[in-house]
Amino acid sequence: MNKIKTNLNRIFSMELARVTERAAVAASHYTGRGDEKAADQAAVDAMRSELNELDIKGTVVIGEGERDEAPMLYIGEKVGTGNGPEVDIALDPLEGTTLCAKAMPNSLAVLAMSEGGGMLHAPDTYMNKIAIGPGYGNNVIDIDASPEENILSLAKAKGVPASQITACILDRSRHTKHIEGVRKAGASVHLITDGDVAGIISTTNPLDAIDIYMGIGGAPEGVLAAAALRCIGGQMQARLVIRNDDEESRALKMGVKDLNKKYDLLELASGDVLFVATGVTEGSMLEGVRFKDNHITTETIIMRSTTGTVRWIKAQHALFNKFE
Secondary structure, eight states, X not given: OOOOOHXXXXXXXXXXXXXXXXXXXXXXXXXXXXXXXXXXXXXXXXXXXHHTTSSSEEEEEESSSOTTTOSSSOTTXXXXXXXXXXXXXXXXXXXXXXXXXXXXXXXXEEEEEEEXXXXXXXXXXXXXXXXXXXXXOTTSOOTTSOXXXXXXXXXXXXXXXXXXXXXXXXXXXXXXXXHHHHHHTTOEEEEESSOHHHHHHGXXXXXXXXXEEEEEEEHHHHHHHHHHHHHHOOEEEEEXXXXXXXXXXXXXXXXXXXXXXOEEHHHHBOSSEEEEEEESSOOSSSOOOEEETTEEEEEEEEEETTTXXXXXXXXXXXXXXXXX
8 A cells, every 4th residue: 555655745735725725615605695505515526626636546434425325525435546645535525514504604625634544434423522632641531521520620631720611512402411511510611503623623722712622513523623633633532423223334334343432533533644624714713715806815724643734825816717
């Protein structure tokens, strides 16, 4: 198997930025228009087209769904020219479709790449997740502990009272006990409507004032977020949430042997990892796509686990090119 060497990492960093830029611009034409399906399809079409121009032997391991559910960028689909290294691709052409359709913050075009076998082949089910940013010792958080216990443990590790801890949680009825536990511990809750990839990454950014992420969201988004944490640091644990026989069958088909396994960060994303995201709508991490006179501007973040490098790229695209 050909592996991604360091010099190729640098090349693919820029190439992958072009992939997410194009998907973000395509989706941005539907920002605020209320049509989630059209926005998502535009992003999928653009991302797939750009991926197939890369000199890679890519396999989609986290995608739009299984082959019988998604005609493009489905799990197992081969992408790239077929030349170059064998790589796994995890992607969400439009993370936060509802956010885009309603012109709300933090909608992103997201993609991660690793050596073959570097990312968990997660089924399109739910996943319970807990994550914190870098700078802490081991065993600060535990997905099997209560929300209150995790808040108190994190506050102790940070050397602050629990009242100075903020937890990011998806605003869903299933998280009622999470919210109650966090507030019982004395901490505050930052609720988000969608976009838990951005939510988990926010734990690494001091400017976001988010200390911990917890709750149940999509398993594919969990792997994408883990890829980002592998690059910039942090801790994460996760466990699949299997709700019925169909989901159990799909998980087993994808090679999951222990349905109750507690995954740590390295089991979700390992080896050399690249993570790239471009803002679709304005957000705390990235600016959204902007149309100005005769050009389009985008902002993209690129992360590399090999070096821990994080780059922000602000790009200007002429309207007469393929982005129009």
